[in-house]
Amino acid sequence: MTTPPPGLRERKKQATREALREAALRLAVERGPDQVRVEDIAEAAGVSPRTYNNYFASREQAIVSAVTADREARIAAAVAARPAGVRLADAVTEAVVEQYTDTGEHAQEALLLITSRVALRDAYLDTTAGIAPPLTAVIAERLEDVGAHTAHTARVLAASVAAAVRIALEGWLRPTSGSAEAPGSIGAGGLVVPSGSLPDQLRSALAPLGPAFDAAERRTQPRDASD
Amino acid sequence: MTTPPPGLRERKKQATREALREAALRLAVERGPDQVRVEDIAEAAGVSPRTYNNYFASREQAIVSAVTADREARIAAAVAARPAGVRLADAVTEAVVEQYTDTGEHAQEALLLITSRVALRDAYLDTTAGIAPPLTAVIAERLEDVGAHTAHTARVLAASVAAAVRIALEGWLRPTSGSAEAPGSIGAGGLVVPSGSLPDQLRSALAPLGPAFDAAERRTQPRDASD
């Protein structure tokens, strides 16, 4: 199920993707993000510029993906790894915190780079949307009910988590000035917490969703209170 | 506060934006979306192409915005208009349903056009993100607690609503047929008209968030159970 035959073709594809990721990040760090053209990345990875954006839709995406990589899959796996007894809300929260705080080795340097450019920051924030699909799957699995209604609920919850994570990240790397506030809207709580620790931001952003998770769990397993 | 003196400059700006919206939609309906260039829209609105995308970041955005227009503000207003007694979750749900089902006059034709092109469909879905900021403000106002914590909660809830709405819309116009229609004929044979009631989709997508709203409300007004 995981890899029946990995397929030679598929491995080359992943290798190319990885090469592009690495090249994009390396060049961005070396020269500064604005001095890197798609052509350069493609050349460093040994493919044509046209092939480059068969893999990435934007220059920023390539750089950022070197950091986010397979974070989506990791989060889902981390949730699945939690024992079935714990509150689903807690399982998700801890899994998210775990995967976002464990930045890895050179990721720190990359994050510094990312925060330095608005376009990169935005691309990084956009990656949060990517955690929804795998989260949907793993949440649906926890809500063992197989009804279509449950599937729908899982999807909404996963998307909400993604949105909350995005908000947390936005708050965390707030020191940026470029804000795209909607015109005509009143100051919607403009005074947000001066970025504290990332785990705290994540937890407090996810907290409001707790009751929604609890209710969803209760609907499918009302009997299971002390198991 | 709402309109001290609108300012002459600001009105011209809005007029230009409106002209671009209208021109974009009209041309797209007349010729088919792929036969409309930014240059055409700009010319029809009487501005330069460069000015055009001081207003819109993409061609699709201009077309879609003619339909969505000030839906964001309307939703927020609709929420604010509900009596303070009702469940916040219900207020939000009904406001959203109200504003999305009331398609308006010629919006039906436009929606047909939008569903016919993937790029337009995506742009339309992206507009759901725009309802979050005004929703945040109005939700925060309902949760009368002034703490920063409440502001944060409001933001997360608003973003979750936006995500849920997006999911509902995705499900609504799911029939993602290829629709590689030949240029020049719109509404020829690709009846992509999604069935299923949109209000139902919206309600069931928003339902899972109900408990989260309830909990948020309870936190700020715990005494008020039989008022």
Add this chain to the structure above:
DNA sequence: CAGGAAACTTGCGTGCACGCAAGTTTGCGT
């Protein structure tokens, strides 16, 4: 072990987003 289909790469061409630096208009203070 061929043969062929499906997938992937790539050169080419088009339209577009956006930075930059004038030029022009609006609005305000003196």
Add this chain to the structure above:
DNA sequence: ACGCAAACTTGCGTGCACGCAAGTTTCCTG
């Protein structure tokens, strides 16, 4: 009333996303 400063428009140039139509590699089936 006058002129200044900020905001808006716009021509120009650059890099990029992406459709299209070969050419090439991988994989499967008879």
